[in-house]
Amino acid sequence: MNKPRIALAAALATLAITPAHATGAIAGATFPEQIVQELTLVEQYATQAQQLQAQFQQVYNQAVNMANIPSQLWPNITSQLSNLVNLVGNAKGLSYAAANTVSAVQSQFGAPNAVLTNYNKSLQTWTGNLDSQIAGVLQQYGLNASNFQTTQSALAAIQAQSNSAAGRKAVMQAGNQIAGLMVNQLQGLQSDIQAGNQAMLNYMAMQAHTQTDQSNSVTPILTAPTQPGAF
Template sequence: MRIQKFVALFAAPALIVSAPAHATGVIAGATFPEQIVQEVTLVEQYATQAQQLETQIQQLANQVVNMQTIPVQLWPNISSQLQGLVTLVGNAKGLSYASANTVSAVQAQFGQPSGVLSNYNASLQTWTSNLDGQIAGVLQQFGLNASNFQSTQSALAAIQAQSQSASGRKAVLQAGNQIAGLMVNQMQDLQSDIQVGNQAMLNYVAMQAHTRVDQSNSVTPILAAPTGPGAF
């Protein structure tokens, strides 16, 4: 499902006017349709970025697989890729939270439809929990404390701390290599969830907006009785 299909659904001015956006942090001041489409665009970008990072980190890991220590000249590139991975994980989780907030905001304004949106919200929460659990498992596998990687800032600090020793550099590279691989699969799952869920939201918002317009147009105006010459 491509983004062009989403754009066509919110072209009508009535939808733009009638649906103010919730503050999810993706687009400040956006309407609901704009917000919903932007979330789809972002998840596509993050999925592509995950694939690129997996390739780059795998290439670096292959270069040092048989080395006892990582050459100093390789570390800046490795560190840069790991920082990109940390940022991607943070951005992806932020998008999952933002998408869940959009679902809640749509439900708050337009009411609760069928179980589709509730199931979508639950799916986003499950995705985030699964991602956290898988990353923690990988970190522990390589002797890294998962509690040191719970935020973007702390993860970057932990990578810097590990870089001070040869064993630490090897550990974070190996962990990063596995996490990059699982992020490809995780981003594919999130992309699928957001595309399907946001299409359902767009359909629901459009239906509710058109219903309100139809109800507004159905009101029959009351005309004043004619007066003056020629009145009857």
């Protein structure tokens, strides 16, 4: 078990009885469950990005020097492009879900410390940077970034580009470059989520301890028994 996992496990043990509920991707999940799920997903996406980049690079190397991409290669390229589009959508969805978790923690546990505020801003910055970088790559290859705003429109745009040799080469080159940047982007998101979620767990544990201490410090008020015949 790596250090982030050990630290998260320790905080989770402290929060085992905390009756908090998240409003993120898992319906009815507690905050600790939501946080662990977010960390698991970002690790999976980071691994998927590395695998996809390697697969895309292999196909790209076969086709990049060809004036016309052979028809037998295109289905494989299309499959990799579809996987890439889904990965980008899933990663952005995770970033939004993580930001929602931060907001839910703030709502239930009160004003967070500066670390959590910075974490929320970092997630927003990550999404903005990803959109900007992808748009830059698409424009570099003469592709309209507005056609790639959603998963559905991106897949439709890829299908439209497949009708010409120049279009196929453009989306293949753009896809190869975006696959590479997704590796770096997801490594950054993974680092942010590990640090941010640990900070949230620590914050919730501290608040839970504070509430418990306040509850235990309340001194019960004793009332003298009423004597027979007393008014």
